[in-house]
Amino acid sequence: MSAPARTPDEMRVGAAPAVTALRRKDLLGIAELSTDEIALILDTAEAMKEVGERPIKKVPALRGKTVVNLFFEPSTRTRTSFEIAEKRLSADTLNIAVASSSVVKGETLADTALNLEAMRPDMIVLRHSSSGACHLLSGDLLHSRVLRSNIHLLTKMGSDVWVCGPPTLIPTDITRFGVRATSDVDEAVADADVIMLLRIQLERMEGAFFPSLREYFNVFGMTEARLRRAKPDVMIMHPGPMNRGVEIASEVADGPYSVILEQVANGVAVRMAVLYLLAGGVAHEEAA
Amino acid sequence: MPVVMDADRIGRTLTRIAHEIVERNRGVDDLALVGVRTRGVPLARRIARSLREITGQEVPTGALDITLYRDDLMRQSVGPQPLVRRTEIPFSIDDKKILLVDDVLYTGRTTRAALDALIDYGRPRGIQLIVLVDRGHRELPIKADYVGKNLPTSLEESVQVYLQESDGRDEVVLQPAQGGDV
DSSP: OOOOOOOTTTTSBTBOOSOOSOOOSOOOOSTTOOHHHHHHHHHHHHHHHHHTTSSSOOOSTTTTOEEEEEESSOOHHHHHHHHHHHHHTTOEEEEEEGGGSTTTTTOOHHHHHHHHHHTOOSEEEEEOSOOOOEEEEESOOSSOHHHHHHHHHHHHTTOEEEEESOGGGSOTTGGGGTOEEESOHHHHHHTOSEEEEOOOOGGGOOSOSSSOHHHHHHHHSBOHHHHTTSOTTOEEEOOSOOOBTTTBOHHHHTSTTBOHHHHHHHHHHHHHHHHHHHHTOSOOOOOO | OOEEEOHHHHHHHHHHHHHHHHHHHTSOTTEEEEEETTTHHHHHHHHHHHHHHHHSOOOOEEEEOOGGGOTTTTTSSSOOOOOOOOOBOOSOOTTOEEEEEEEEESSSHHHHHHHHHHHTTOOOSEEEEEEEEEOOOOSSSOOOSEEEEEOOOOTTOEEEEEOHHHHSSOEEEEEOSOOOOO
């Protein structure tokens, strides 16, 4: 069962965390994490972020550990983020992209896994296709993995979540997750503390989900004019990669409300936190 | 549980250490205090306050978390990882004389980790070690420059430092048996 949402104050570094260790050795998704575990990851990420701000951006925590990044889908940004996180923790990293691996030569996934296991890596990062504030998620909701992870995370941590997009891109079962859906962007923008734009996945747009990209931008794109109706301290987020001029206007992406590049920096810190916390595996409690 | 230092004693000890710092360094120019989390941090702040009262000068103070530098990380094949907290050193340590502050000096392993961590932030002119209690049983060639109290202990005993800032009272207690602190 999930614990009640914690106030931002309690989540600050320095407050005694409710859990002090992750008692698991695998992490498969955000849905399985308790709010206390999420708070622990975020607290640890705060400390890890500081490592990235030093002249020597490296700590010896995972020295001698081998981490394999096994990517079945091309994703330079995610792989780079993991690789930097691993290197900052002093792990030895190995990248395997499926396009260049024996899977192409006909090896089964099981055989690939067995071969990797025989080389005794300590951790594997696997990417495979099967896999309080008021937040607004806008964009391509149907094809987005980011959407589901975010909904799990934000509702768990006590946010009021709205999703907004053309009806053809809103999953029909979305309200099951405790979020509200709308296709009226201006209404949605007005009350949001955070607006997160999601990428229109151009590669998955063979079906006619909306008339044209220009039309999409005009009706749903985050433009400066639209942003003027938002709260004065609104925050603009995007998980990347962005389609400028589709879901978000360049002026908004580069504007004063955007924290998009900070998200990238924080992404490295969160990955460092997760790698560090999972490296211990499960077992006994330890005194401070 | 015998109390080996009470609030008055701790206060006087820190004031004495502050005077020793000023004497040994002929003032506080180029000095900076870095407390080892958790209880080294309030001790460093108190010493900074004493130094200000003695010299009228402000000595920059930071907090160091040594968790990621521990030599027992990843040693056991399984076991939850210790909690990491943020290091906050809001000044350059290059060419400064760093006063490293910890509550208890025991095996010396925490100090070793702290030295490694500090060096990753720059190249100080020197590092001096301040501890409230030295309980002996060193496992590494490490020695404190300023000691609040030398406390002979057995390996089975443990020394607990309680401070107002973190525990609501100032007290050093010698606990029989149990063990476990490093």
